[in-house]
Structure formats: C-alpha cells, structure tokens
Amino acid sequence: xxxxxxxxxxxxxxxxxxxxxxxxxxxxxxxxxxxxxxxxxxxxxxxxxxxxxxxxxxxxxxxxxxxxxxxxxxxxxxxxxxxxxxxxxxxxxxxxxxxxxxxxxxxxxxxxxxxxxxxxxxxxxxxxxxxxxxxxxxxxxxxxxxxxxxxxxxxxxxxxxxxxxxxxxxxxxxxxxxxxxxxxxxxxxxxxxxxxxxxxxxxxxxxxxxxxxxxxxxxxxxxxxxxxxxxxxxxxxxxxxxxxxxxxxxxxxxxxxxxxxxxxxxxxxxxxxxxxxxxxxxxxxxxxxxxxxxxxxxxxxxxxxxxxxxxxxxxxxxxxxxxxxxxxxxxxxxxxxxxxxxx
Amino acid sequence: xxxxxxxxxxxxxxxxxxxxxxxxxxxxxxxxxxxxxxxxxxxxxxxxxxxxxxxxxxxxxxxxxxxxxxxxxxxxxxxxxxxxxxxxxxxxxxxxxxxxxxxxxxxxxxxxxxxxxxxxxxxxxxxxxxxxxxxxxxxxxxxxxxxxxxxxxxxxxxxxxxxxxxxxxxxxxxxxxxxxxxxxxxxxxxxxxxxxxxxxxxxxxxxxxxxxxxxxxxxxxxxxxxxxxxxxxxxxxxxxxxxxxxxxxxxxxxxxxxxxxxxxxxxxxxxxxxxxxxxxxxxxxxxxxxxxxxxxxxxxxxxxxxxxxxxxxxxxxxxxxxxxxxxxxxxxxxxxxxxxxxx
DNA sequence: TTGAAAGCGCTAACAA
DNA sequence: TTGTTAGCGCTTTCAA
Numbered sequence: 001x002x003x004x005x006x007x008x009x010x011x012x013x014x015x016x017x018x019x020x021x022x023x024x025x026x027x028x029x030x031x032x033x034x035x036x037x038x039x040x041x042x043x044x045x046x047x048x049x050x051x052x053x054x055x056x057x058x059x060x061x062x063x064x065x066x067x068x069x070x071x072x073x074x075x076x077x078x079x080x081x082x083x084x085x086x087x088x089x090x091x092x093x094x095x096x097x098x099x100x101x102x103x104x105x106x107x108x109x110x111x112x113x114x115x116x117x118x119x120x121x122x123x124x125x126x127x128x129x130x131x132x133x134x135x136x137x138x139x140x141x142x143x144x145x146x147x148x149x150x151x152x153x154x155x156x157x158x159x160x161x162x163x164x165x166x167x168x169x170x171x172x173x174x175x176x177x178x179x180x181x182x183x184x185x186x187x188x189x190x191x192x193x194x195x196x197x198x199x200x201x202x203x204x205x206x207x208x209x210x211x212x213x214x215x216x217x218x219x220x221x222x223x224x225x226x227x228x229x230x231x232x233x234x235x236x237x238x239x240x241x242x243x244x245x246x247x248x249x250x251x252x253x254x255x256x257x258x259x260x261x262x263x264x265x266x267x268x269x270x271x272x273x274x275x276x277x278x279x280x281x282x283x284x285x286x287x288x289x290x291x292x293x294x295x296x297x298x299x300x301x302x303x304x305x306x307x308x309x310x311x312x313x314x315x316x317x318x319x320x321x322x323x324x325x326x327x328x329x330x331x332x333x334x335x336x337x338x339x340x341x342x343x
Numbered sequence: 344x345x346x347x348x349x350x351x352x353x354x355x356x357x358x359x360x361x362x363x364x365x366x367x368x369x370x371x372x373x374x375x376x377x378x379x380x381x382x383x384x385x386x387x388x389x390x391x392x393x394x395x396x397x398x399x400x401x402x403x404x405x406x407x408x409x410x411x412x413x414x415x416x417x418x419x420x421x422x423x424x425x426x427x428x429x430x431x432x433x434x435x436x437x438x439x440x441x442x443x444x445x446x447x448x449x450x451x452x453x454x455x456x457x458x459x460x461x462x463x464x465x466x467x468x469x470x471x472x473x474x475x476x477x478x479x480x481x482x483x484x485x486x487x488x489x490x491x492x493x494x495x496x497x498x499x500x501x502x503x504x505x506x507x508x509x510x511x512x513x514x515x516x517x518x519x520x521x522x523x524x525x526x527x528x529x530x531x532x533x534x535x536x537x538x539x540x541x542x543x544x545x546x547x548x549x550x551x552x553x554x555x556x557x558x559x560x561x562x563x564x565x566x567x568x569x570x571x572x573x574x575x576x577x578x579x580x581x582x583x584x585x586x587x588x589x590x591x592x593x594x595x596x597x598x599x600x601x602x603x604x605x606x607x608x609x610x611x612x613x614x615x616x617x618x619x620x621x622x623x624x625x626x627x628x629x630x631x632x633x634x635x636x637x638x639x640x641x642x643x644x645x646x647x648x649x650x651x652x653x654x655x656x657x658x659x660x661x662x663x664x665x666x667x668x669x670x671x672x673x674x675x676x677x678x679x680x681x682x683x684x685x686x
Numbered sequence: 687t688t689g690a691a692a693g694c695g696c697t698a699a700c701a702a
Numbered sequence: 703t704t705g706t707t708a709g710c711g712c713t714t715t716c717a718a
Contacts, residue, residue, distance in 0.1 A: 013695055024705050029697065039703060056466035060406035061695035064710045069403065079432050089422050092449055103446055106435055123399040231633040260630065267635045287603065287630075290574040292610045356711055367689050372713065382687060404711035407694045689718080694711105702705075 012053040021049035032057060063125065068149075070100045072313065073121035075131045077109045077197065080228065082256065082285045083302055084132070087154065090306020091130065098314065100127060109197045115140035122147055128313040134158045135198040150316040152309045156199065157329045164316065164326045166309045168301060170199060171206040173332040177252050177280045177298040178210045184340050186250035186278045190221035192237040192262065193254035194229035200254055203282075207252060220245040229254075234261020235268075242269070250278035250340070256285045259295055263339065274341040284335055293338030301330040355396040364392035375400060406468065411492075413443045415656065416464035418474045420452045420540060423571065425599065425628045426645055427475070430497065433649020434473065441657065443470060452540045458483035465490055471656040477501045478541040493659040495652045499542065500672045507659065507669045509652045511644060513542060514549040516675040520595050520623045520641040521553045527683045529593035529621045533564035535580040535605065536597035537572035543597055546625075550595060563588045572597075577604020578611075585612070593621035593683070599628045602638055606682065617684040627678055636681030644673040 018025040023042055031038050031046040038046070049055075063069045074091060076084045088104070095102055105121060107114035115137045121129060122143060129144070129151045136144065144151050144162045151163040156170055181189045191207045193200050204224065211217040223237050223244070234257055241248055242265075253259035259281030263273060271277050273293055281288050284299035308328055316323045336342070361368040366385055374381045374389040381389070392398075406412045417434060419427045431447070438445055448464060450457035458480045464472060465486060472487070472494045479487065487494050487505045494506040499513055524532045534550045536543050547567065554560040566580050566587070577600055584591055585608075596602035602624030606616060614620050616636055624631050627642035651671055659666045679685070 063403035065697040231630045287574045292607045408713035
C-alpha cells in the first residue's frame, strides 16, 4: 500500500541552473530576486536554464541564508466566528500574487495561547505579523515589541498599539446602535452577548454606561454567556431575556448570529418585530440584511480591516519605515433596516 | 517612526546550547527530537541549558538539513464558504499540540490556480498535503502523484484518489434529499444552485437523473448561477424559480445559505412552508436548524472530514505506510425538520 | 549512547 | 554587472 519512496528527489539547485546557463550561482539568485540589476543577456540565459531544468527555489535554504522567510503570521481568536472569516478574506486577497503566504494561528480567545503562538511564530522569523487584539499578556506584548518584523494589530483603535494598527472605535460603534434604539422610541432595551472576551466585555460596559446615562439601564435586561456565539445561542439568550424581563422592548445583540437567533425566537413567539421588539445587530454579515424583516445593524469594516492591514504590512516589509499612516481608523456605519421602527 | 533595527538578534543556536551543556551539538539535536535515545544525565543537562539560554530551534535550518518541514498544506476552493470553515476547524483541532502547522491555499474554484498552488506548496517540501477536490488538471494530478509526501483528498469518495481520501457519497446524499421531497408528497420539485463547480454540477446531474426516473423532472424548475452562493442569492434564485414555474411545490437547495434565502423569500411572499412549499437544504450548518420553521437538510460530515483527514495524514507522516484504511466514507444523514411536511 | 565531519541550497559581503 | 568566499543552523552519516 505504500506509494512513496521518500524520493531523494534530485531536484535541481541554483548551482545546476548556473552551470546550465554558464554563469555563477549568485547571478541566478539575482535574476530571480531582482532581475533589474542583471544584464539582459545573462537574464535570458538564466531564465531559459530555469525553465529547461524546471527549477524551483528552496525556501528553506533561502530563509536560512537570509534570516527571513516569506511567511506572514495571522493570529485570530476563532476560526468559526464569521467576523474573522471576512478579515481573513481581505488578508488573503492582499497576498495573492505576492511571494508571501499566510500562516494562521488560532488562539481560541486565550491570551495565554496567544502568547505561545506569538513565541512560536516569531521563532520562524516571519516577514510580518498580524494580531487580532490589543489584549496580549505582558510577556506576549513584550515579544511583539521586540519583534524584528513589522506588526499590525487589528480590529480596534488604541493609542497603545505596538507598531501599526487598523481598526475602528468599537465602543462608539456599540453606542451608535444603542442610541438608535432609543431614538426609535424603545425605552426598555436589553443586551445579549456570548463569548465574553475582553472586547465583548468592553462593549457591554459601554452599553451599560450609555443606557445608564440615558436613564434606561436595567441589569435584568442584560444577559451574557462565556460560551461561543451561535444562532441557537441567540435564541436561548432571547428566551432567557424574555422570561427575566418580559417588558423588554428592544435588544442590542453583540454579534450577528445572536441577532438572527433573537429574531427567530421572536418569530416563534409571534412577537412582532419591529413593532413590539426592536433588534439591532453588530457586524452586519451578509445574511443579516436578507432576513425578513431585514435586521438593523452596526456594520463593521471587517474585510477592509484585513485588506488594509496586509497592505500596510507588505509596504513596511518592502521598505521599512515607509508607512506614514501607522494607525488607521476605518469607522463603522449604522445600517437602519426593518427590525427597528423609526420614530 | 521606524521602530525596528533588523536586530542581528544573537539568538542562541544549537552549538551555544551544546557548549553550555558540555555536550556536542548532535546530542542537543537528539534531545529535542528523540529524547528517548539520550541518556538521562545528558538529557537533563541539555534541557537546563535550553531553558537557561531560552533556545528555540530554527525551522529553516532544520528544513534545509532534513529535507522536510513541519508545514501541512491545505488547499480549499473558498474561504467564504461555511462548508470549508467547518473542515478547517477539524483540521486545526487535529494539529493542535503537534509540531505541525497548517498553511492554507485558496484556489477560488479554479483548477488552474489549484495546480499553481500544488506546485508552489510542493516546492516548500511540506510534510503532507490535504486537497479539497478530485478535479485537478492533469498536470496538477501528476504533481500530486509524484509528491514525496502523503496526500489526502477530501470531500468526495472516488476510486481514483491519488493516495488517501476522506469524504462521503455526494451523489447519494443529494438523492436522499430529493427522494425525501417526493416521499413527502411534493410532486413539482425544483433545484437551485450557485457557484457551479464540478461538484455542484455532479449533484445537479444526479438530481436531474433522479427526478427524471421518478417522472417529475422539469427543467423550468432548475435554476443555477456561476456566482457565489449567499443568502441573498438564495432569495434571488427562489424569486426566479417562482416566476418561471409558479406551480413549484418544493425546492432542493444545493447549499445552506441558498436554503435560508429561499425560506426568507417564501416568508416575504407569504408562501407557507412546508404546506405549500417544501425546502430541503444541503450541508446543514448550525443556523439551518435554528430557522423558523427549522429546515430539513442533508447533513454532511464536514468537521469530521477535516478531523479524520488530518489524523490520517499525521499517522502516515509519523510512519509511512502505517495507515491501512486509506479511503474513508463518512456518510451523510438526512435531518427531517419542519420545512418539509411528512406524508 | 555519543561525537566528528560534511554538507543541505541559498545569500551577504566583499572584490573585481 | 558579475563573481568568489564564507557561512546561515541544523541533520545525516559514519565511526567510536
């Protein structure tokens, strides 16, 4: 059943190409990495030799000799969360056609695991690093600070970023959703949230402050769980909310799947949305606007965060120090749809 | 604004550790890779030296000397499709805690791009490869056949797999959904599908054959698009279907998001589901069973495919030829819920 | 169980 | 513009 014979694959090397082309090894190397500094004739000979031999460079040898790889590390807290799949897409689109490739590390919302991954990634001498939080452990942060490659922190804006950052004001975003609910005339707003990582905690705190200052805070109307977010969890939290505070008239959801779940639960109970229950979602993945009724949501620039982060990183790798705007605030947008009733 | 000084980081090497521990370099190497063949005393000295110096191995040097890396390549046709995010999760869970890490390549449903990625990945001497299709170009297939690492093809079962495979019978799966619609008493079933890759094509062909043999095939009730699948696309295709064949009484959807869209469109038009319209979904991501009404679906073992594929691969890497069951059929399951009416 | 010697395939640094 | 030389940090091979 064994198929492979660990083929001591006599794969051609730089030296083979050099011999074939009648030049030196370094000329071949240069032809590949910076063709513009090689003479027309040499280049042509080398290119022919390469295609004749079917040569492909060995990235390991290159990494060893040059002390740097073409790997870009991307640390995310979750692979399941739709939020990050959009970021991911932006990042992948940005590296397409370059010599770089992405290596994803999933730290599962654990700062300790994140620290381990940072250490691990850094030991591979990556060309750059994208990390999805500002909440590193002190050791993790120290590692990032002393990294010998550019680092982009994404998702939030924060004055304390290590090197570069791309994000938006998450707290202003959640506030705009809450404000919209009040503007619509809802007076007993609730809040549901799953997976209470530091960022979710901060958004909850902001919701509490905002509603408190508006005189409509009631802790019975706030339900959270450390478990992962899902549509089913949205239904469950909505159920809890309705039994603990039956007079609730609106709900701010900390994630899209929770909002979809909340809508489904309302439908099951024949609670009319938006008339007796306003629903505001957060992030605004595609599905949200296709619901019936379409969900109002705070739209976050997930894809653009990925795209801009990788663009910054590539620019900084190509030319260290060349990126002027090292901290980008991409903003957010309140998408008013059918699940909240305008005044 | 520049922060880094390309730190000629005097990072400790194997030789430094050897000197510190009073042994030779190769003993340090062995202590790390196969501690069981090193004496207790030597091992202890080395371990102490490693932690004292904060040594981490350089993967590039290791790869160059040993002709193999700890990278496992994973080729997927899409980063957006929920199907693959479940597979991904299974794979990532499987490498956690091992020395391996995953590198994802997205070939965007293009066999040509896939071929390029195979070439690219293979030139990095990966420890193993997971590919998500059986539809390689001839050159792509040849590359896989001559790869010097184990290869797992996932998603489908097929006698023509290159090395190992993990999947299920996609055609039997779609047939079971179609059969269920007929069993329920629906007589004018339609089919909607987006992103017509070869696999989607085969499923459509199977639907046609099956309905033809049951005498209920009508091509007006089949609508497809090459564009990506989404909830919005599901609504759109449902709309088309209803205008082209208003007498339709059920729809088989080739993907979960299409089914959710179809349900929403039915709701918008006040078409009662399941009484006047049966809906059957394909894949069964979490959201599907949380809809109101909950959607009937053919559940596919996406997470398990990822988990089993990586397990096979790791076993084969550890001990070439050790995997006996080289082709796994994981099956599928029809989940009957509220969107189809039982007889 | 341990070690010495010889590379792996490339690039940095310098020289021509 | 091109070449020479000397490694990069590890593992392989062979020997003790």
